[in-house]
Amino acid sequence: MQNNKEWQAAFFVIEQLEEAGFEAVVVGGAVRDALLDRPVHDVDVATNALPEEVKAVFKRTVDIGIQHGTVLVIVPAAPVEVTTYRTDGEYTDHRRPEAVHFVRSLKEDLQRRDFTMNAIAMRRDGSLVDYYGGQQDIEARVIRAVGEAQVRFAEDALRMLRAVRFSAQLGFSIEETTLQAMQAKAADIAFIAKERLKAELDKLWVGKDVYNGIKKLQESDLAVFLTGDFHAENWRGFCVQNKLFGWAYFALSQGEKWPDVLRSYRLSNKEMAFVKSALAAFHAFESGWTNLDYFTFREEELEAARYFAEFRQLDVPMPQESIQEAQAKLPIRQRQEIVVNGMDLLKWSGQKRGPWVKEALQSMLEAVVSGELQNERQQIKHWIEQTYIHKGENPNN
Secondary structure, three states: OOOOHHHHHHHHHHHHHHHOOOOEEEEOHHHHHHHOOOOOOOOEEEEOOOHHHHHHHOOOEEEEEHHHOEEEEOOOOOOEEEEEOEEEOOEOOOOOEOOEEEOOOHHHHHHOOOEHHHOOEEOOOOOEEOOOOHHHHHHHOEEOEOOOHHHHHHHOOHHHHHHHHHHHHHOOEEOHHHHHHHHHHHHHHHHOOHHHHHHHHHHHHOOOOHHHHHHHHHHOOHHHHOOOOOOHHHHOOOOOOOHHHHHHHHHHOOHHHHHHHHHHOOOOHHHHHHHHHHHHHHHHHOOOOOHHHHHHOOHHHHHHHHHHHHHOOOOOOOOOOOHHHHHHOOOOOOHHHOOOOHHHHHHHHOOOOOHHHHHHHHHHHHHHHHOOOOOOHHHHHHHHHHHHHOOOOOOOO
């Protein structure tokens, strides 16, 4: 569980700090996930050493957040983030403290954290420091705020959405007092930047129990203050590993207003393009995919659409072959493979440029992809002549 390079690097850093006379521990999600036997890749260290003292212990460091006490220590196994124990100053924007105050007490540092399950520290020998009952809450599969929940959420409103995201990731319930505090402070989620909301939803969509997360959005009243429609029943059993599938299914649940809803969460142009194609592929699936659909959409977009069709139990026949197999059978995979271009059409027809050229090229592509026409110059020339030139019509009309 703690044998990967990230853990080895963290324990090495702790050992070096201890030899220099300081206290240091692993903190945060790494400890929680280790107790849950989940994969851990980010192993952060907290210490009573001040940032300058940390830098004096190690040869190579990078100031990645030194104003908040964080120094990146470069060691052979892996880089390690080391943060000085601290307490937070006043929160004025519902997100970040105006200032931080370095302290020498681990208990004070853990007290400022969001949930008890994230307020457990691990020493180098594997022993745990748990002042706030985090182990007990993990065993009970409960998310509970550290200290007074309304104070925690008033400090940082994003913590409420983190609670929801954790409920989806871990399948945990939210402790009643913590849930009531979320209901009382739900409107404060409006203070949080959309990019931060998106980052949490990115993780929610790939949780093992998305239904539980959406349900908690409703129960906490956060759904009232978030853009879009969140209906838990639409998500019962939903389980994917790609966040884009989650955004596409969320879009599917929004109806025609989905572009405005998703743009409000600051999705990138690339992400929006994926969602648009996945929805188009899904709607095409309802009438049965053709060769042109397998050609037009990328494998990942088709996979998303097929999952939605299966998830919604559409009353349509499911393809017996895989998407990869269907795409492998296509006569061509890209437009560039067509052996004829617009200049050929103009030469063969003797006509002027016009919209007819684009139309003819598209019709020719569809005929080749569907297998009605071989991708061979003479055959295509004959097809163009029959279809566009020898009809007794001017192609430009």
